[in-house]
Amino acid sequence: MRPDRPSRAEWRWVLVLVGLALALRVGFVLFEQPGFYFEDSLDYDRAARAFLETGHFDARYYRFPLYPLVMAASYGMFGPTLTPLRIIQAIFGAGMCLCIWVLGRRLFGIRAGLLALFGAAVFPVHVVLAGIEYPVVIGTFLIWWVLALVKGDKAGTVSDTIRLILAGVGVALSAMLFEGGWVLALFLCLWIFFGQTARSIGLRALAIGGLTSVVVLAPWLYGMMKSGDYRALVLRPGLHLPAAPGVNAPLWKGSGENLLMSKLSGLARNPWWTMHHAWTEFIHFWDPYPDRLASADKNFREKLHEQDARMVADNSLVGDLSQHVYAAGFSALLAIAAIGALVALRTVPGSGLLVAWPVALGVCYAPFFTQMRYRIPADPAFILLGAYAVELTLKKSLWGEGLGSLKSLWQGWKRIAEKIAVVQTFVLLLLLFVVGLGPISLLMKLFRKDPMHAPRSPGSFWALRERTRERMEECLKQF
Numbered sequence: 001m002r003p004d005r006p007s008r009a010e011w012r013w014v015l016v017l018v019g020l021a022l023a024l025r026v027g028f029v030l031f032e033q034p035g036f037y038f039e040d041s042l043d044y045d046r047a048a049r050a051f052l053e054t055g056h057f058d059a060r061y062y063r064f065p066l067y068p069l070v071m072a073a074s075y076g077m078f079g080p081t082l083t084p085l086r087i088i089q090a091i092f093g094a095g096m097c098l099c100i101w102v103l104g105r106r107l108f109g110i111r112a113g114l115l116a117l118f119g120a121a122v123f124p125v126h127v128v129l130a131g132i133e134y135p136v137v138i139g140t141f142l143i144w145w146v147l148a149l150v151k152g153d154k155a156g157t158v159s160d161t162i163r164l165i166l167a168g169v170g171v172a173l174s175a176m177l178f179e180g181g182w183v184l185a186l187f188l189c190l191w192i193f194f195g196q197t198a199r200s201i202g203l204r205a206l207a208i209g210g211l212t213s214v215v216v217l218a219p220w221l222y223g224m225m226k227s228g229d230y231r232a233l234v235l236r237p238g239l240h241l242p243a244a245p246g247v248n249a250p251l252w253k254g255s256g257e258n259l260l261m262s263k264l265s266g267l268a269r270n271p272w273w274t275m276h277h278a279w280t281e282f283i284h285f286w287d288p289y290p291d292r293l294a295s296a297d298k299n300f301r302e303k304l305h306e307q308d309a310r311m312v313a314d315n316s317l318v319g320d321l322s323q324h325v326y327a328a329g330f331s332a333l334l335a336i337a338a339i340g341a342l343v344a345l346r347t348v349p350g351s352g353l354l355v356a357w358p359v360a361l362g363v364c365y366a367p368f369f370t371q372m373r374y375r376i377p378a379d380p381a382f383i384l385l386g387a388y389a390v391e392l393t394l395k396k397s398l399w400g401e402g403l404g405s406l407k408s409l410w411q412g413w414k415r416i417a418e419k420i421a422v423v424q425t426f427v428l429l430l431l432l433f434v435v436g437l438g439p440i441s442l443l444m445k446l447f448r449k450d451p452m453h454a455p456r457s458p459g460s461f462w463a464l465r466e467r468t469r470e471r472m473e474e475c476l477k478q479f
Contacts, residue, residue, distance in 0.1 A: 006105075013114055014101060021097040021121035025090035025130040029083060032131045035312040036082075038295050041133035042308055048072040049080070062231035065220060066176035067135035082133065090130040092141040097121050099144040100380050103151060107351055108344070108388045116387035120380060125326065128317060129376070135177040140377045142177070143184050146170040147357070150188065150205075151350060164205055168212025175213070176220055179236070180361070180377045185213065187360040191353065230255040238263060240368040242277055244270040267367075274367075282366040288327040288334065290372035293318050337382035340389035343401045346408050348388070354381040 006014065036042055043061060048071035050058040057068060071085055078084035097120040105113030120126065129137045149167040171188065174181030188209070193202045224230050235256030243249045247266030252259040267274045294300055295318050304311040316322060344351035358378035365374045392398035 006110075010110060010114070014098075014117065017101075017114065017117045017121050018094050018098055020118075022090060022094040024122065024127045025093050026087055028127055029086040029090055029131045033312060034082065035310045036308075037132055037312050037315050037317055038134065039304060039311075042304070042311065044068050044071055044133055044135075045310075048075055052076055062235050064135070064176050064178055064232050066173060067138070067178075070138065071133070085133065086131050089137045092138050093126055093130050094121075096126070096137075096141040096144055096380065099141070099148045100384060102148045103144070103380075104384050104387055106148075106151060107348055107354075107384070108391060111394070112387050112391040115390055116384045119383040119387055123379065123383060124329065125376065126379065132317075134373070136180075136373060136376050139174050139177040139180050140380070142170045142174040143180060143377050144380050146174070146184065146188070147353065150192070151353065161208060164208040165212050168209035169216055171209065172213040172216035175217065179365075180374075183361055183364045184377075186364065187357060191356065228255070230257075234260055237368070241267070242369065244273055246270075278366040281368065281370045282362050285362040285365060285370040285375060286334070287372075288330040290323050290326055292369070292371050333379075333382050333386055336389050337385040339398070339402065340385035340387070340392075342405045342409070343392060343398070344385060344388055346405045347401065351385075351388075354384055357381050 036045065040063075043063065044067055047057040047061040047063075047068035050056070050061070051068060051072045052075060057065070061068070070088070074085040074088060075081075097117055100120045101113050101117035103113075104116035108116075126137075126140075146167045149163045149170070167188075171181065171185050174184055189206060192205045192209075224232070235252055238252060238256045238260035241260070241263040243263055244266035247262060249262050250258055295315060298313070301311065301313050301315055305313040341351075341355050345355060358375075358381050361375065361378050362370075389398065392401055
């Protein structure tokens with residue numbers, strides 16, 4: 001049951017925790033060393049500066065357009081320094097914590113919502129992200145803002161229509177920030193359409209949200225059509241897709257269509273290799289250790305520092321200690337979230353959204369080469385489920401609820417196992433009669449052999465049953 005409106009005491013806790021989230025992020029931003037930490041940040045910076053000087057991006061820029069526009073707006077208002085931009089990102093990070101509180105309160109109750117808000121406020125990775133020039137901070141805020149709007153009640157009302165319009169705007173803005181926005185759009189289409197009890201409600205929500213998103217995306221899409229430059233949608237997947245065995249990927253031309261089609265055709269010609277790669281990358285998506293970081297190589301950072309002095313050469317964020325601490329912390333969070341999900345899926349209606357969203361991210365990124373940063377938009381789901389597990393622990397009901405969920409899981413598995421057993425029985429009997437008994441029977445017929453030595457009725461394959469006396473025992477013996 002959805003809790004009542006927040007009391008004054010609850011609002012005080014919310015303001016304190018949101019203030020804590022903002023203070024931690026702004027404090028990190030103010031005390032971190034100036035400069036860029038990752039190579040991608042340099043690309044965004046060059047595009048933002050080129051936009052301020054010429055009104056369009058640098059010709060080499062092929063990423064999504066919204067983040068360099070945010071950087072350009074910050075540079076234009078506060079000067080070409082990084083601190084104001086990072087403070088803006090800190091504000092978005094605190095806003096994401098507020099969205100997590102809304103969802104946690106709505107799904108799990110007042111105390112669980114506050115626990116989730118505290119977890120999101122002090123989660124180290126999201127504190128650090130405020131000081132890194134990358135669109136994932138703003139993108140994650142938009143994603144969870146949209147999910148909080150979609151999970152609202154009162155379908156069909158005026159307020160519901162406004163929420164759907166705002167959600168459509170959020171989806172479109174996130175799609176112009178990074179790839180996670182496109183995953184969100186696909187996820188919401190499936191979730192809204194199949195998750196509604198009334199199909200008409202789902203169609204209405206898709207129509208309102210989808211139309212709003214198309215309207216917001218229209219200027220960017222029209223600009224790509226006018227210029228013929230589709231690199232943001234074509235070249236990026238072409239670069240990040242793997243090359244199947246035997247495929248020599250060509251150098252990209254134009255918008256990269258030749259590179260994308262070459263890799264896609266290679267993947268289609270090697271379906272088993274493609275499925276193995278996708279499964280391996282899906283598993284790697286959950287790997288707690290943040291590998292595949294080019295900036296973790298000190299020689300690589302020094303080389304970039306020689307090209308651009310603003311690139312930080314001594315980057316403690318990607319050191320061995322930082323990576324091991326993150327791996328340990330994320331492993332603990334994932335374990336607690338798994339326990340919370342096990343209970344929530346059985347007891348809390350609507351909590352499946354928190355499980356389905358990370359899985360959808362993993363599935364959509366699996367065809368590519370997965371990295372730790374692709375998983376960041378799913379972190380709030382783990383925090384919410386972990387907060388629910390802590391809430392059950394405080395209520396001293398985690399053990400009982402967990403056992404109940406395990407029993408339900410066991411009953412569900414037995415139903416699935418029964419279906420599997422039926423298929424196995426059919427296959428085994430098919431092999432027995434077609435491969436085993438069938439040829440033997442044909443050979444017996446061919447050589448007129450009858451190992452059973454059973455008398456047969458003339459002109460029939462039925463074996464005659466020996467008759468004795470017509471008693472009850474005889475009638476019950478049908479064969």
